[in-house]
Amino acid sequence: MYQTVIMSAGWLMNSFRSTYNHISGCNVNCLFMQTREYAARRGTRDKREALKKSRKKAIQNVQKVGYIPSGKEAKKKVILQSPLTLIDDSWKKKPVDNVWILKYHRKPFYAFKEAIECHRETNHPTMYNRPDAYVNAIFALNLQREKKTKFLEKLTNLVETPHPFDQQTNRTILAFCKKTSDIEDAMAAGANHAGGVEIIRQIQNGSFAYKEYSYIVAHVDILPDLLLIRGLLKLKFPHVKIGNLGTDMGNLVKKFKQGMVYKLQPNPHFKEFGTIDCAFGTLNMDIEHLKANFDALIKNIYSARPKRDAQFILSAEITSPPSTEIFKLQLDEFLPKQPVKQEAEEEEEGKENIEDAVIASQ
Numbered sequence: 001m002y003q004t005v006i007m008s009a010g011w012l013m014n015s016f017r018s019t020y021n022h023i024s025g026c027n028v029n030c031l032f033m034q035t036r037e038y039a040a041r042r043g044t045r046d047k048r049e050a051l052k053k054s055r056k057k058a059i060q061n062v063q064k065v066g067y068i069p070s071g072k073e074a075k076k077k078v079i080l081q082s083p084l085t086l087i088d089d090s091w092k093k094k095p096v097d098n099v100w101i102l103k104y105h106r107k108p109f110y111a112f113k114e115a116i117e118c119h120r121e122t123n124h125p126t127m128y129n130r131p132d133a134y135v136n137a138i139f140a141l142n143l144q145r146e147k148k149t150k151f152l153e154k155l156t157n158l159v160e161t162p163h164p165f166d167q168q169t170n171r172t173i174l175a176f177c178k179k180t181s182d183i184e185d186a187m188a189a190g191a192n193h194a195g196g197v198e199i200i201r202q203i204q205n206g207s208f209a210y211k212e213y214s215y216i217v218a219h220v221d222i223l224p225d226l227l228l229i230r231g232l233l234k235l236k237f238p239h240v241k242i243g244n245l246g247t248d249m250g251n252l253v254k255k256f257k258q259g260m261v262y263k264l265q266p267n268p269h270f271k272e273f274g275t276i277d278c279a280f281g282t283l284n285m286d287i288e289h290l291k292a293n294f295d296a297l298i299k300n301i302y303s304a305r306p307k308r309d310a311q312f313i314l315s316a317e318i319t320s321p322p323s324t325e326i327f328k329l330q331l332d333e334f335l336p337k338q339p340v341k342q343e344a345e346e347e348e349e350g351k352e353n354i355e356d357a358v359i360a361s362q
Contacts, residue, residue: 083273087140087314107328113287115327119320120283132284133320137294139276140314143266145306151271152306155264159300163289164258165281173253174210176226177219182249189253196222203229215256217244260297276301283320298334
């Protein structure tokens with residue numbers, strides 16, 4: 001009761017003071033007092049809004065780690081390990097029977113034919129019932145270049161398929177050639193559009209939608225005319241290194257229509273590691289045809305290796321969805337034996353022969 005009386009008395013005194021200042025013309029104190037009180041209220045609101053925003057950000061950044069006892073802070077540190085250190089499992093025990101725990105035992109190697117037969121058993125009509133399922137190859141790669149700070153970041157290529165299969169992809173091909181016979185061969189091979197100088201003029205005028213085509217192939221004899229639209233075609237411009245420039249239009253179109261396309265997927269945390277996942281056939285194909293497609297695929301990937309004395313393709317595994325089984329392959333029959341070391345040994349042998357010849361002459 002006493003506090004209430006004091007508060008009311010203070011309020012009356014402030015009101016009398018503001019009224020007296022206003023009447024007497026001395027309203028400076030009143031304005032100053034009002035501005036100060038407004039600034040104080042505004043600062044309080046700003047602090048409250050800032051506190052709410054910080055709480056929202058904290059809630060968004062916090063990861064759900066399960067039940068946390070009250071009064072304790074959740075501190076969960078995730079230590080990532082490079083996949084390069086996980087590929088080599090030679091330190092684990094060898095499995096002694098057909099049943100083993102993968103965590104404590106080595107992953108066995110399979111021959112190519114054996115892995116295909118295992119997938120055929122899994123996709124049999126009595127199990128998954130997918131006898132025509134795709135067969136995928138997953139390659140683990142070491143992307144480090146000559147320098148430790150440089151890595152192979154982009155790798156995309158199209159491989160000519162020795163034994164084509166239905167990849168269920170919609171690829172559109174534009175073929176440039178002058179002769180009518182080449183135009184007929186390109187259209188017979190599956191090109192969506194083929195022509196010569198007239199198409200180049202239409203592209204210059206802007207009346208031909210060349211960007212809608214997935215790939216562009218060309219005959220060698222029309223290359224001087226194509227230089228006029230080189231700036232427009234950009235990366236799709238035909239070149240011998242890319243493989244979309246040649247003399248056999250039928251094979252060129254078939255290569256880009258039925259070829260196997262692979263793309264490097266670098267690891268988001270470790271730049272020195274990457275994978276390639278590519279389908280090279282179906283289970284109902286002949287095993288020798290599947291092996292030829294796989295051989296063409298792995299040799300094309302191996303040709304893009306950095307110039308360094310280290311292993312590029314670390315491992316290769318075969319999968320066949322919807323089955324979850326993974327079979328690790330033996331790559332000795334597909335990859336060459338470290339040509340860099342062989343060249344070094346040949347150079348050493350040559351030096352030894354020269355030294356022997358010098359000694360013999362003396």
